Amino acid sequence: MLSRKELFKDTLKKAAHAWKRTVELHLTEEEANLLRLYIDQPGYVDLHWVMFVPAIKGQGTEEQQKKWLTMAYKFQIIGTYAQTELGHGSNVQGLETTATFDPSTDEFIMHSPTLTSSKWWPGGLGKTSTHAVVYARLITEGKDYGIHGFIMQLRSLDDHSPLPGITIGDIGGKFGSGAYNSMDNGVMRLDHVRIPRDQMLMRLAQVTREGKYVHSDVPKQLLYGTMVYVRQTIVADASRALSRAVCIAVRYGAIRKQFGSKAGGPETQVLNYKTQQSRLFPFLASAYAFRFVGQWLKWLYTDVTQKLESKDFSTLPEAHACTAGLKSVTTSATADAIEECQKLCGGHGYLNSSGLPELFAVNLPACTYEGDNVVLLLQVARFLMKTVSQVASGKQPVGTTAYMGNIQHLMQCKSVVNTVEDWLNPAAIKEVFEARALRMAVNCAQNISKAPSQEEGFEAAVAHVQLIIVTKFIEKLQEDILGHGVKEQLQKLCGIYALHLIHKHLGDFLSTGCVTARQGSLANERLGKLYAQVRPNAVALVDAFDYTDHYLGSALGRYDGDVYSALYKEAWKDPLNETVVPDGYQEHLRPLLKQQLKLSRL
Numbered sequence: 001m002l003s004r005k006e007l008f009k010d011t012l013k014k015a016a017h018a019w020k021r022t023v024e025l026h027l028t029e030e031e032a033n034l035l036r037l038y039i040d041q042p043g044y045v046d047l048h049w050v051m052f053v054p055a056i057k058g059q060g061t062e063e064q065q066k067k068w069l070t071m072a073y074k075f076q077i078i079g080t081y082a083q084t085e086l087g088h089g090s091n092v093q094g095l096e097t098t099a100t101f102d103p104s105t106d107e108f109i110m111h112s113p114t115l116t117s118s119k120w121w122p123g124g125l126g127k128t129s130t131h132a133v134v135y136a137r138l139i140t141e142g143k144d145y146g147i148h149g150f151i152m153q154l155r156s157l158d159d160h161s162p163l164p165g166i167t168i169g170d171i172g173g174k175f176g177s178g179a180y181n182s183m184d185n186g187v188m189r190l191d192h193v194r195i196p197r198d199q200m201l202m203r204l205a206q207v208t209r210e211g212k213y214v215h216s217d218v219p220k221q222l223l224y225g226t227m228v229y230v231r232q233t234i235v236a237d238a239s240r241a242l243s244r245a246v247c248i249a250v251r252y253g254a255i256r257k258q259f260g261s262k263a264g265g266p267e268t269q270v271l272n273y274k275t276q277q278s279r280l281f282p283f284l285a286s287a288y289a290f291r292f293v294g295q296w297l298k299w300l301y302t303d304v305t306q307k308l309e310s311k312d313f314s315t316l317p318e319a320h321a322c323t324a325g326l327k328s329v330t331t332s333a334t335a336d337a338i339e340e341c342q343k344l345c346g347g348h349g350y351l352n353s354s355g356l357p358e359l360f361a362v363n364l365p366a367c368t369y370e371g372d373n374v375v376l377l378l379q380v381a382r383f384l385m386k387t388v389s390q391v392a393s394g395k396q397p398v399g400t401t402a403y404m405g406n407i408q409h410l411m412q413c414k415s416v417v418n419t420v421e422d423w424l425n426p427a428a429i430k431e432v433f434e435a436r437a438l439r440m441a442v443n444c445a446q447n448i449s450k451a452p453s454q455e456e457g458f459e460a461a462v463a464h465v466q467l468i469i470v471t472k473f474i475e476k477l478q479e480d481i482l483g484h485g486v487k488e489q490l491q492k493l494c495g496i497y498a499l500h501l502i503h504k505h506l507g508d509f510l511s512t513g514c515v516t517a518r519q520g521s522l523a524n525e526r527l528g529k530l531y532a533q534v535r536p537n538a539v540a541l542v543d544a545f546d547y548t549d550h551y552l553g554s555a556l557g558r559y560d561g562d563v564y565s566a567l568y569k570e571a572w573k574d575p576l577n578e579t580v581v582p583d584g585y586q587e588h589l590r591p592l593l594k595q596q597l598k599l600s601r602l
């Protein structure tokens with residue numbers, strides 16, 4: 001087991017190799033990220049590509065982009081995204097770092113006025129990055145204009161030492177043993193560090209040579225654009241991580257046999273047990289659901305970005321709500337699912353050689369980074385409340401809230417389900433999800449009108465986001481899908497995804513009158529039948545993810561199923577087995593045993 005320093009150095013070597021190949025092969029950002037995935041290092045290249053470069057692209061002028069991106073693409077500088085502080089992460093407007101304009105020298109003075117204003121968490125800040133986009137309160141002519149982005153050099157490009165006035169280091173080890181511990185999330189304090197005025201990212205706002213603050217005609221929320229971009233990529237990440245865990249658990253469930261042998265025959269595959277299927281197959285369905293909604297979200301984000309180019313900001317709120325909501329729902333579900341997949345693999349699921357502990361450790365923080373999942377869902381709730389009031393004033397909602405325009409019908413419709421088979425009807429499923437989401441949003445709006453609260457609407461936000469995921473799965477099935485029998489299998493998975501949510505949130509569906517108790521039990525019955533129908537193709541459905549054994553990194557999830565010899569082989573690789581008699585025996589164990597033996601002979 002590598003020490004953290006060895007792990008960091010090993011990752012730095014791999015990352016530097018990846019960067020070198022990126023430049024030599026002239027890789028695009030997309031290709032560089034794929035390279036990162038396949039060297040499976042969540043380290044340094046993330047923040048440089050994933051946030052430092054997009055922040056400059058989104059908030060820098062053409063001139064600033066030309067200057068800084070040229071260096072960033074060639075890895076002449078390595079950047080990070082320094083927003084979060086010791087005292088504030090979720091509340092960006094609460095950040096305390098200051099950037100005070102000094103007209104006498106045409107510079108900004110960057111300063112950490114309090115301990116809690118120390119920058120804290122930025123990936124790569126601790127030991128690697130030479131530059132950062134630093135978010136700070138812009139102060140000019142004695143007035144605080146709130147949070148803006150500034151490019152700062154942190155370390156010398158000659159010997160990598162921190163520049164004067166900058167105290168910088170790593171924040172220490174984190175949850176889990178592997179990947180995120182290879183990343184140097186850092187702490188930084190600034191002591192009146194001066195930077196030229198032109199290092200303020202000036203696409204959204206400017207400060208003139210005289211110190212006048214000028215806000216351009218774009219929504220100030222574009223300052224948050226980099227986070228929106230990463231949130232949409234995280235949905236695709238979640239679907240990948242979930243499908244890896246499910247691939248391991250399904251393949252292992254097909255190999256593992258426990259109990260059930262008749263007259264000395266073979267024991268039963270644990271994947272045949274209904275309890276195993278009811279725990280695992282919703283995750284299999286979710287892996288496909290998140291992949292499809294992630295593809296749609298990427299389209300939405302691209303579409304919004306193109307509209308922004310032509311100063312059309314109309315879909316910015318929708319983009320914020322969708323990226324925030326889908327990042328929140330998919331990462332929470334994925335973290336829970338990976339943990340459950342460990343349990344679905346019994347004892348062997350807790351071995352590092354299963355690949356599951358590391359997968360969990362790397363993906364758990366996604367519930368927090370890029371926005372705490374609760375805080376993001378409250379943003380969705382705010383968006384829904386605004387939409388409900390617009391509908392009440394006669395405005396026709398569009399996009400993912402278009403269903404709210406059908407308020408007359410959805411507020412009083414009864415589900416058409418009368419038989420188990422009816423739950424196979426996508427239209428019936430979609431209507432039930434629309435009715436639940438709308439009724440919960442309206443109930444919430446009514447509660448807020450009685451007692452205003454910033455925290456109402458969390459459940460309504462979840463209902464709205466789950467409706468989006470179900471809708472995109474149903475829409476995907478309306479496309480041409482190649483491969484004999486593939487569409488039929490995906491239809492079953494779509495049914496499992498939707499019906500397991502009805503099962504899980506039956507209280508919502510009953511309390512809003514969207515389904516009756518009988519319809520709820522018909523849904524459960526349908527779910528059990530779907531599990532049995534998916535079982536014969538479960539292994540094929542995870543093989544379809546097409547992960548190599550290297551990428552999966554799991555003795556349990558091997559394509560050839562040769563699990564036990566893989567586990568056995570892996571065990572002997574552990575450093576503890578380098579000696580037959582363990583270190584410490586002579587000092588600690590032997591004296592005790594000898595003494596006890598002597599006593600026993602007295």
Ligand SMILES: CCCCCCCCCCCC(=O)SCCNC(=O)CCNC(=O)[C@H](O)C(C)(C)COP(=O)(O)OP(=O)(O)OC[C@H]1O[C@@H](n2cnc3c(N)ncnc32)[C@H](O)[C@@H]1OP(=O)(O)O
Binds near residue numbers: 123225228316317368
């Ligand atoms: C390959 C992958 C590897 C992936 C691997 C990645 C590696 C790990 C990287 C982790 C990097 C980080 O964590 S970087 C740091 C991430 N940090 C965060 O995500 C911070 C989360 N907090 C925030 O985003 C903000 O503080 C909010 C949105 C919660 C609140 O902001 P606020 O300014 O106070 O705004 P608020 O009053 O709530 O709302 C005012 C109005 O602005 C709107 N609004 C708010 N945000 C936005 C927005 N982003 N876009 C549009 N509109 C917005 C609201 O809807 C509202 O509209 P109206 O209702 O007035 O119409």
Ligand SMILES: Cc1cc2nc3c(=O)[nH]c(=O)nc-3n(C[C@H](O)[C@H](O)[C@H](O)COP(=O)(O)OP(=O)(O)OC[C@H]3O[C@@H](n4cnc5c(N)ncnc54)[C@H](O)[C@@H]3O)c2cc1C
Binds near residue numbers: 091368371
């Ligand atoms: C692995 C990792 C990498 C990171 N990388 C970076 C990086 O590169 N750059 C960067 O700038 N940051 C980074 N971060 C920081 C990250 O963005 C923040 O931790 C995240 O935004 C959450 O903010 P917080 O820590 O302030 O949580 P808090 O907001 O303090 O959350 C604590 C609790 O308070 C609750 N809460 C907060 N506000 C409300 C509210 N209004 N209503 C109800 N409940 C509320 C939350 O739900 C949560 O349960 C990283 C974090 C991690 C874990």
